[in-house]
Amino acid sequence: MTKGMLNKKLLGSLLLAVMLSACKSTPMVDKPAGVEDKSPGASSVTKPASGTADTSGVKEVVIDSHANNGNNPLKDPNNILSKRNIYFDFDSDAVKAEFRPLIEAHAKYLVANGNAKLILQGNTDERGTREYNLSLGQRRSVSVKKSFNLLGVQDKQIETVSFGEEKATANCAVETCHQANRRVDIAYENE
Amino acid sequence: MNKLRPVLFFVISLFTSLIISPANAALEIEISGGSAQQIPIAVVPFGTLPVGQSSNVAQVSNIIGADLRRSGLFRVLETGGVVNRPTDIAQVKYAEWAALQAQALVVGNIEGLPGNRLKVSFKLADVLKQTQLAGMEYNIAPNQLRMTAHKIADVIYQKLTGEAGIFASRIAYINKSKGRYTLQVADADGENPQTVVSSNEPIISPAWSPDGSKIAYVSFEKKKPIIFVQSLMTGQRLTLANFKGNNSAPAWSPDGTKLAIVLTYAANSQVYTINADGTGLKQLTKSSAIDTEPTWSPDAKWVYFSSDRGGRPQIYKVSSIGGEAQRVTFEGTGNLSPRFSPDGKLLAMIRNDGGKYRVALQDLTNGQVQLLSEGGQDESPSFAPNGRVLLYATRTGGRGALAAVSSDGRVKQRLSESGGDIREPAWGPLLN
Numbered sequence: 001m002t003k004g005m006l007n008k009k010l011l012g013s014l015l016l017a018v019m020l021s022a023c024k025s026t027p028m029v030d031k032p033a034g035v036e037d038k039s040p041g042a043s044s045v046t047k048p049a050s051g052t053a054d055t056s057g058v059k060e061v062v063i064d065s066h067a068n069n070g071n072n073p074l075k076d077p078n079n080i081l082s083k084r085n086i087y088f089d090f091d092s093d094a095v096k097a098e099f100r101p102l103i104e105a106h107a108k109y110l111v112a113n114g115n116a117k118l119i120l121q122g123n124t125d126e127r128g129t130r131e132y133n134l135s136l137g138q139r140r141s142v143s144v145k146k147s148f149n150l151l152g153v154q155d156k157q158i159e160t161v162s163f164g165e166e167k168a169t170a171n172c173a174v175e176t177c178h179q180a181n182r183r184v185d186i187a188y189e190n191e
Numbered sequence: 192m193n194k195l196r197p198v199l200f201f202v203i204s205l206f207t208s209l210i211i212s213p214a215n216a217a218l219e220i221e222i223s224g225g226s227a228q229q230i231p232i233a234v235v236p237f238g239t240l241p242v243g244q245s246s247n248v249a250q251v252s253n254i255i256g257a258d259l260r261r262s263g264l265f266r267v268l269e270t271g272g273v274v275n276r277p278t279d280i281a282q283v284k285y286a287e288w289a290a291l292q293a294q295a296l297v298v299g300n301i302e303g304l305p306g307n308r309l310k311v312s313f314k315l316a317d318v319l320k321q322t323q324l325a326g327m328e329y330n331i332a333p334n335q336l337r338m339t340a341h342k343i344a345d346v347i348y349q350k351l352t353g354e355a356g357i358f359a360s361r362i363a364y365i366n367k368s369k370g371r372y373t374l375q376v377a378d379a380d381g382e383n384p385q386t387v388v389s390s391n392e393p394i395i396s397p398a399w400s401p402d403g404s405k406i407a408y409v410s411f412e413k414k415k416p417i418i419f420v421q422s423l424m425t426g427q428r429l430t431l432a433n434f435k436g437n438n439s440a441p442a443w444s445p446d447g448t449k450l451a452i453v454l455t456y457a458a459n460s461q462v463y464t465i466n467a468d469g470t471g472l473k474q475l476t477k478s479s480a481i482d483t484e485p486t487w488s489p490d491a492k493w494v495y496f497s498s499d500r501g502g503r504p505q506i507y508k509v510s511s512i513g514g515e516a517q518r519v520t521f522e523g524t525g526n527l528s529p530r531f532s533p534d535g536k537l538l539a540m541i542r543n544d545g546g547k548y549r550v551a552l553q554d555l556t557n558g559q560v561q562l563l564s565e566g567g568q569d570e571s572p573s574f575a576p577n578g579r580v581l582l583y584a585t586r587t588g589g590r591g592a593l594a595a596v597s598s599d600g601r602v603k604q605r606l607s608e609s610g611g612d613i614r615e616p617a618w619g620p621l622l623n
Binding site for chain 1: 393395396411414415416436437439440453455458459460481483484497503504527528541543546548568570571589614615
């Protein structure tokens with residue numbers, strides 16, 4: 001094995017570790033690059049990956065961060081904050097009443113965590129033209145942002161972007177498939 | 192300049208099941224329909240020096256014949272059974288070609304010149320009158336042979352139909368394959384595709400500068416839409432617009448000094464103009480609705496755009512120096528993606544009729560509208576430089592493909608790449 005290969009492998013392990021530790025962190029935590037995370041509540045389970053014992057002398061480390069989701073309200077499947085999708089009617093940017101509790105929960109979290117930042121990603125189904133759908137996706141993300149503003153969330157905590165139909169599941173044959181594409185996704189910075 | 196990718200595959204079928212498929216192909220063209228009065232024309236294989244020339248040389252007459260056939264205005268006659276193969280007008284025995292029912296005849300010759308140059312000459316003859324109609328000579332580098340064949344086809348087309356040709360032009364499109372998005376430029380016949388830029392994030396809305404030297408496009412490479420302008424010759428890339436929010440829908444002004452673009456930094460999509468070097472941003476439309484998909488009228492006086500300010504999206508126009516917008520379209524569930532014919536008399540658009548998106552053509556002199564396509568998700572209409580053909584994106588078998596239709600609706604073509612998902616076509620200007 002050449003030195004270059006070794007470095008590449010090591011770098012890969014480090015990147016994986018950093019990505020995984022970032023996943024389980026709360027949004028205000030911006031970790032320095034490193035494999036170990038010793039902050040409270042971040043007791044990652046580390047173990048050597050199976051089947052990778054080779055002649056290089058480097059053991060790949062895999063961090064299993066799923067064990068600790070209970071400490072992060074954003075990741076706790078039982079917490080409404082883990083719900084991130086707001087769905088829309090065809091060619092509409094109206095936020096439906098059923099998503100009110102979801103938006104209120106995230107707004108409360110943002111007001112309580114002034115450093116938290118979220119990105120609203122607008123999406124549309126594939127029907128219509130790409131540029132119009134880009135605009136429609138943007139209007140959806142702006143519409144959700146306005147709901148947040150009304151609940152006291154500051155502009156600087158929210159960025160609105162649109163992917164239009166570019167991330168849509170293509171070739172939808174049924175309406176439920178289109179419906180799944182018409183949404184705003186809530187993503188927190190550093191997630 | 193990117194390397195050529197000679198992995199093309201052509202299927203040309205016209206009325207009959209005639210299929211020509213040179214090896215190594217990937218883009219397929221199918222043609223249906225045609226003009227009622229097609230001009231019967233014979234294109235004799237060009238004479239060549241018996242040196243080790245590339246096989247491209249032998250293809251010149253094939254390229255000319257395929258161009259003419261694809262237009263739907265010509266019936267290209269089979270010349271395989273003809274014994275005498277003239278390469279100049281003096282050698283033509285008109286009676287033989289009259290017997291084949293040819294009305295027009297093309298003969299030509301290719302010679303090597305010093306310094307690795309080629310001299311390509313051709314003559315176009317009227318078989319019935321037994322006279323020469325046109326003749327040209329080209330002194331070219333060997334890699335210009337294909338484009339020279341297209342230029343010859345343009346001369347023939349112009350001479351016999353009275354209209355400017357379109358064959359010596361290029362098309363741009365986006366190919367999505369294996370999770371990568373590639374902006375490609377190919378000759379108007381789909382051959383000779385070259386990669387302009389590729390990314391693992393979406394690329395949309397390519398737009399040719401009027402001189403054909405640059406392409407503006409929207410890339411999501413930074414996880415949001417940003418407009419770039421890229422020189423085809425040098426690959427140099429200018430970030431034209433990277434403002435907060437979306438940056439999209441670039442449209443060149445007819446003189447190439449400005450672009451109309453769409454930004455969302457205030458709130459919803461609005462149309463702005465910006466100089467081609469990224470300076471001098473000005474807001475052109477002001478509404479609380481979506482205003483997008485701008486396009487300039489050929490006289491540069493107007494910018495047409497789509498907007499849902501009246502409810503469903505319709506096409507509006509605004510003076511290119513600003514002012515009140517006026518509504519242009521009223522029919523259909525909605526209308527999107529306006530595009531002018533080069534003479535400014537026709538407006539192509541995507542019409543939504545109850546969820547079916549198709550190419551429509553409105554005659555701006557009398558307001559009449561004709562539906563030109565039958566698909567349900569047709570998009571991105573783009574006129575050929577002579578205004579006679581429209582290229583657009585369609586769907587076939589769950590994948591994106593390109594289609595072309597003559598502006599009278601009679602001749603239809605479908606261009607698809609096996610395994611590829613092609614969309615967002617844009618027809619470039621005629622090459623001089």
